[in-house]
Amino acid sequence: MGKATLIDFWASWCGPCRQENPNVVALYNEFHNKGLNIISVSLDEDAADWKEAIAEDKLTWTHVSNLKEMKDPIALQYGVTQIPTTFLLDVSGKVVAVDLRGEALNAKVKKLLNIK
Template sequence: MISLKENLGKVTIVDFWASWCGPCRVENPNVVAIYNEFHSKGLNIVGVSLDKDAAKWKEAIAKDKLTWIHVSHLKFWEEPIAAQYGVQSIPATFILDASGNIVARDLRGEELKAKIKELLSK
């Protein structure tokens, strides 16, 4: 069991993705770079996968060098965490503050980096 509350940083990205999602995999190097730059300043990431094949999911985590916490029920679009967040498509990102409040969503690339930088400088 992993608790989101226990894994909140000053800023936390909840990243919904899957090994089979092309746009997710394209965005992963950017997310890795942001994590590497800002983790020591208080950024955490929790990856939530909509995979259904554990081997492919774990292989993608290793190949893309996703070193943060990952969770999945391996239920594809029936992923309960995705349902809780109302995720209809992936990649989907939710940026949470230290209290767990959603402060931004679905940012990518430079927009994501700029928002993380802004939030961590507060």
């Protein structure tokens, strides 16, 4: 079974990001064992704030940060200009959706993972 990957750009100081985190946790809990990976890229500058937010929001997947806020090289590579921003990648690594939320994201993940 292949894996789909959600790349989630966020930051501890971003209110809308923190409000979206419970939805991302629910998505991960529902689909991780069926083939979904999540990688969160933090655009924080303070490592302590970033790690505290991960613990508080119970974000149990892979996290990376260069602690360079919007100048993060990964964010620059993906053309991220605001957060939260998400990219959904198929098993080959191709971006198949950007900034889906809620039921639209769930439906797209189900389709990618061939879940009825």
